[in-house]
Amino acid sequence: GESVGLHLPTLSVQEGDNSIINCAYSNSASDYFIWYKQESGKGPQFIIDIRSNMDKRQGQRVTVLLNKTVKHLSLQIAATQPGDSAVYFCAENPNTGGFKTIFGAGTRLFVKA
Amino acid sequence: DTAVSQTPKYLVTQMGNDKSIKCEQNLGHDTMYWYKQDSKKFLKIMFSYNNKELIINETVPNRFSPKSPDKAHLNLHINSLELGDSAVYFCASSQEIPGRGEQYFGPGTRLTVT
Numbered sequence: 001g002e003s004v005g006l007h008l009p010t011l012s013v014q015e016g017d018n019s020i021i022n023c024a025y026s027n028s029a030s031d032y033f034i035w036y037k038q039e040s041g042k043g044p045q046f047i048i049d050i051r052s053n054m055d056k057r058q059g060q061r062v063t064v065l066l067n068k069t070v071k072h073l074s075l076q077i078a079a080t081q082p083g084d085s086a087v088y089f090c091a092e093n094p095n096t097g098g099f100k101t102i103f104g105a106g107t108r109l110f111v112k113a
Numbered sequence: 114d115t116a117v118s119q120t121p122k123y124l125v126t127q128m129g130n131d132k133s134i135k136c137e138q139n140l141g142h143d144t145m146y147w148y149k150q151d152s153k154k155f156l157k158i159m160f161s162y163n164n165k166e167l168i169i170n171e172t173v174p175n176r177f178s179p180k181s182p183d184k185a186h187l188n189l190h191i192n193s194l195e196l197g198d199s200a201v202y203f204c205a206s207s208q209e210i211p212g213r214g215e216q217y218f219g220p221g222t223r224l225t226v227t
Binding site: 032038045087089093094101103 | 117153154155156157158161169171203205211212213214215216217218219220221
C-alpha cells in the first residue's frame with residue numbers, strides 16, 4: 001500500500017548538535033521526494049528535494065540521503081538552531097497513480113538551548 | 114507580498130452549516146491544491162487543479178466542492194458540515210505539474226465545527 005512513515009515522532013537535540021530525521025516509504029514507484037518544515041501556526045515550507053536517480057543532495061545546513069534499496073530517506077540538519085524547531089514531513093511522489101504527493105506522519109524537532 | 118493567501122484564517126461554525134474557504138496565489142503557478150491536516154498533524158491531499166481543471170480528487174465526501182474561477186484562485190465549499198470536518202485546511206500551489214517540484218503553502222484555515 002501507500003505509506004510514508006517516520007521512525008521517530010519526536011526528536012530533541014541540543015543547540016549546535018546535528019539532527020537526523022528518518023523516514024521510510026513503501027511505494028517502489030516513488031521517484032521524487034521532498035522534505036517540508038512546518039512551524040507552529042504556519043503552512044509547510046519546502047526545505048529540500050531529491051530525485052530517485054540521486055543518493056544525496058545538500059542544501060544550506062541540510063542534507064537529504066536516499067537509500068532506495070531499503071526505501072529510506074533521511075534529513076540531516078547541521079548545527080541545529082532554535083529556529084529549526086518545527087514539525088518535519090517527508091513526502092513522496094509516485095510516478096504512477098496520478099500526480100499526488102503523499103506526506104508522512106511528521107517528526108517534531110525540539111531544539112534545547 | 115503574500116504568495117499564497119487563504120481566508121478566513123479561523124472559522125467556527127455549527128454542524129449542518131455550509132461554509133467556504135478562499136485561496137489565492139500571486140505566483141503565476143498553474144497548479145493549486147487543497148490539503149486537510151488533522152489533529153495529529155497528518156496532511157492529506159484532497160484536490161488538485163491544473164489550469165482550472167480538476168486533476169486530483171481523492172476520496173473526499175461530495176459535500177466538499179472545489180471551484181477554480183481562474184488559475185490564481187481555488188476555493189473550497191463545504192456543505193452540511195460535520196464534526197469530523199474540524200481540521201486545518203491548507204491551500205498550496207506549484208509551478209510544475211502536480212507531483213513534481215516545490216509546493217507553496219498558504220497559512221491554513223482552522224475550521225472548528227461545533
